[in-house]
Amino acid sequence: QLQNYIIQDYQTGIYIxxxxxxxxxxxxxxxxxxxxWIEIYNSxxxxxxxxxxxxxxxxxxxxxxxxxxxxxxxxxxxxIWADNDALSGILHANFGLKQEGEFIGIYNKDAIVPIDCFxxxxxxxxxxxxxxxxxxxxxxxxxxxxPSASNDFVLLGDVDRNGMLQAYDASLTLRYSIGLIxxxxxxxxxxDVDENGYVQSMDASLILQxxxxx
Numbered sequence: 301q302l303q304n305y306i307i308q309d310y311q312t313g314i315y316i317x318x319x320x321x322x323x324x325x326x327x328x329x330x331x332x333x334x335x336x337w338i339e340i341y342n343s344x345x346x347x348x349x350x351x352x353x354x355x356x357x358x359x360x361x362x363x364x365x366x367x368x369x370x371x372x373x374x375x376x377x378x379x380i381w382a383d384n385d386a387l388s389g390i391l392h393a394n395f396g397l398k399q400e401g402e403f404i405g406i407y408n409k410d411a412i413v414p415i416d417c418f419x420x421x422x423x424x425x426x427x428x429x430x431x432x433x434x435x436x437x438x439x440x441x442x443x444x445x446x447p448s449a450s451n452d453f454v455l456l457g458d459v460d461r462n463g464m465l466q467a468y469d470a471s472l473t474l475r476y477s478i479g480l481i482x483x484x485x486x487x488x489x490x491x492d493v494d495e496n497g498y499v500q501s502m503d504a505s506l507i508l509q510x511x512x513x514x
Contacts, residue, residue, distance in 0.1 A: 318430030
């Protein structure tokens, strides 16, 4: 009986890297139309063919849209248009993205085992959400959308990683500098505004000055 057992070849190193749920002016598809989009990132050092994998905005219907015969080069990106118009082309999914936020996942060929998935929050028009750096566990609202390009950027001062500099970021920085709270490594990097290797009250002051336009 064991000789009839098929061992599934599960894909790894593929990530949903960035999504935009209301694209009004950021990037157009091959028809010049603005559509919701999903950026897939291949973190592997070899090209990966995605044929047979699945993409879905519903964890209960994981086989919603199946990838065609398309290959992502090593350490590169692929845009899928989530415009609910699969007849427009092989890279157009049969679902759209909800602006108020929802689940998004990519699945292996069995449509059971997820390769990558997350839930994104409500997003403003032309604001994206994704992984920074590429393929990492750190998910955030992006200060700048980067379809088909790296998300590896640091918005100094954006300690809570919501894509904006606010007084709250200065508060977090000050409280960390005097030992009242802990920050993760990404927050610490963003809090070190003067890039001297330390998070100090001066960094909090610089953030606040920027927010107030001083």
